[in-house]
Amino acid sequence: MLIASSLAQALDLTPAELAGKRLYREGLSSSDAQVSARVGAADMLVPASVVPCGSCHGADGLGRAEGGVRPPPLNWQRLALGQGLRSSNGRTYPAYTESSLARAIQQGRDPAGNRLDPAMPRFVLSMADQRNLTAYLKRLADERDPGVEAQTLRLGTLLPGEGALAGPARVVAAVLEDQIKQLNQQGGIHGRQLQLINVDPGPDLASAERALTQMLEQEQVFALIAPLAPALDATLASRLEQARMPMIGTAPLLTGSTQIFDPLPGLDDQLLSLADYAQSNLMLQQASTQIVYADPAQASFARHLEQQLQNRGWREVKAQALSEQAPEGQALFFLGQGEDFARLTTQLQQVGRTPYLFAAANQVSSQLPQVPEAWSRRVFLAYPFVPDDWTPTGRQTLSDMRRRQGLDGRQGVLQVSTWCAVQLLGDALKRVGRDASREKLIQALEGLHDVQTGLTPPLSFGPGRRQGLAGAHVVTLEMPGPVFYPVAAYRPVAEVIAP
Template sequence: MKLAAALLAVLPALQGSAGSADGGERIFREGVSPRGTPLVATVGAGDAVPAALLPCVNCHGPDGRGRREGGVRPADISPAALLRPLRDERRQRPAYDAARLRRAITMGLDAGGQPLDAAMPRYALSLADADDLLAYLARLDQRHEAGVAPDRLRIGVRGAALVAPTQEIYGRRIELVSLSGPPARSDDLLLLIDAGADGSDSLVAAAEEDLPAIVFAADTTDPGRSGFVITAAPATQQRALDELAASVPAPQVVRDCSEAAVSTTARTLLLTGRVAAACDLTRMAWPAGQSLRVVLPAPPEATLRQAVAEQVLQLVAELLRQAGREVSRAALVARLQTVREPSLPPLPPLHWSPTRHHGLDHVWVLRLDDREGRLQRAPGWMAVPEAK
């Protein structure tokens, strides 16, 4: 019988009672119970600490096969390894079943009843949490990281013509996949980069697949857990209008096209780019002497978006190097949430965090020049203070 068929036949022995593999994944990757109860771990004779500080994935890796760290080689806990007896110069033990595996995790004893390495934490788990974790471990051999292959990392690109870096990252090359629209399926992509003028639909499609996505601009207040927008949020653009209104003569903020019939006493009309696009500015008649200011998330030139996309790809490559060999979507999102003021010319400093997924706190301001009949920068980039 082939190994794969044999594993499928005996996996229930590892899983034990019915548990949720999705819940077990949270415990394995984050050290967090899906039920919201605190989980603790103890190493050796030390004090108990939150399990979130010592999640299984840190030592055993996303595939469970273990990676050497600090002179310690964690055990291979993939189903193929757990379901066969171990006999080598260091240790002998019988095969694991569900009860023995639960004992190893909670009490630190192997399948033969011998103490595990002192570096192996003991986790205090409820029966339900233990069942979830075992359900996840029983399927480790069947799982793979989306967009990650032994020899390549696949990144989708929309709205720009990019060239993949030539330098490999831990033996993997970056493979770029050109997209003409939002990805219909993303299970073969690690990341999506959208350099279009509005990447809102890419964010929606990526959220459905839990795909990390970096978009240049999006008219949305919430990019989602794994969505990252380079330019300022709509609320930041509105605050910019308020800042401008305090510094120009007789202002009127035009918030929608129904306000196109402006007051004859207004001397300065202020609009966001979204409102300006919805209104026909060529038909907005206003008395002589009035001026127009438009707040945009960034300069509208496609060449700028192309240049920024090239910088973003370089940034992503560096984040992947920092993430290490065991790269995943979750690891990449965690890295993106630490980005602060990288060099991404020609943009102002960029800052993402776990609670902030719009990168810029600057907007681009244009003024309509009546004499030449065209919009021109005035003043161009404008810093917008955070909301109080």
């Protein structure tokens, strides 16, 4: 999978602001001189690098709740703009100016002359250092990523309220709300409550584009979680890339985006698991094989898969659109939805052929009870997880959630993938710490390995890995029934480069 690097800086700082940032974060001057600070009631002199501003106020300026006195948020808007009085830690004072700010930092008094708690050190700064620091404090809030506030962290999603996806969207909303509430009841993450904002993507591409723009430009959210807006499949990755917005949820096919982390395997890896099984257990590698796709939009994905199979040594494989005529071939890989799968089996039956059929379960599950008996043990399905993956705890938590939210077993894959998305996001945010940034979130997600969900095989991401699972279980159907037989357990598929 190709992943473009996107470590672009959020904004450009002037040399003075950059020098101020160094002082703020590391306590180091742009000149060679050492900066000192007086700490505690006894005014003990220490190097400022021991007590840089960021160590108490946070790199994001939002402060950390430690001990009795809370460092107030250092945001220029709050400190200096507007007329009224402001207050923190029981002090009331008028707006800061540049000189009263310098006095607070150097002498520990606010604009009203109140003495600041001695937990705030008094810094010994040259005029140049003070100027740089002030310049940076004015920019500090812009440097923060959207959605991160002192007490809250805002997340966004795109769930339609009407149309064919309204039902699945309700399931996703229920799981998100439930899981977020659980996290918040446990105290949130690093002192912040999670908040979820939904923007309805509406019925078509234009409305979905508008919703996405609103989400990226106005809603001030930190990350996207589990959106359901397939109309955006072609553009989502590049829009997120541009906005530097991380997302945890189902990735559109073949995007290879740095920003999107998908808990479950991509369709390509699922079908490759089937191919690997077919190759080693059914000896189909030499068989004439077609990749049949129902939707013209899947043509390039079908060709990608064709190439992958050829790389694996399948000689006679060809991508083919589903048409009026029953496709040839001893093995068919199917791409499309349930009703197209039914159409395919009907066509084949009419010409008296029962080739091996391979498909991703989440695409065709609605039609499985109708699969004709002739295909007993000739249909093979990829499942990201099977009931054997469920631990007693996982099973219990899932059923507790279903009970709380009035959900049943329908849309099980969607429930589990949404569930995993929240768990992965929560785990990553905990690793990020209080100074949350999108860049750190992406690094933290990349650092998640073998995450136990209790409902799936262990999930792992990595610097070049954006899909939590790289393959699927293989399950066959026995008719009548159908009865489901797992025939090969999940194992990551190997990437095979053309010889």
